[in-house]
Amino acid sequence: MHFQIHGNLHSIRPDDVLAATRDVQPNALDGRHKYFVTLHGRLYPVKQVLQLVTGLAPLAFTSQYALSILPRLGFEISERLDTREYRTTAPTQNTAVHAAEPSPGATVALDARGASQDVLNLLVVFERDEDGWEVASCPTLPGCHSQGRTRDEALANIREAIRGYLASMREHGEPLPASSDFQVLEVQVA
16 A cells, blocks of 8 residues: 655555564553554554654654554554553444545555545535625535635635534544535526
């Protein structure tokens, strides 16, 4: 699987992760780490694993990159709830958080926090209200509206509203909508 981290392309397979960690002891569990992956019967901080497999310096990325990449490679992530208790989550397999697994050879883009960037193409409709404001609506997401003094401001605001709407859907376990499919009709007025 190919991943882009800060503009650099990395090709990582599950075997690469296992080989990179085989003869390396996990970093000490000192309370700084919250997420782990079990490899070779040992609990590794997720960031250490990604550092070992990519060769990147620890300050070059956040643990969010590893939290996005490792489950896609089939590894389970454990979360430390306190100093003794861990919760394990299964690898990502077509869940609402990741709409679909990339096909072999695909590139998954990650944002500055390391979160995967799933992309939806959604229709946004603009209207000017009686006070001169640009009102933006996303028909695919009922009730998702915003506005701005200019088209650019309305667009920035509706983009943020859509992100919030989708985040709420994910939080409540609702499936994300498909990309919008639309057609603009030209109608002759008699």
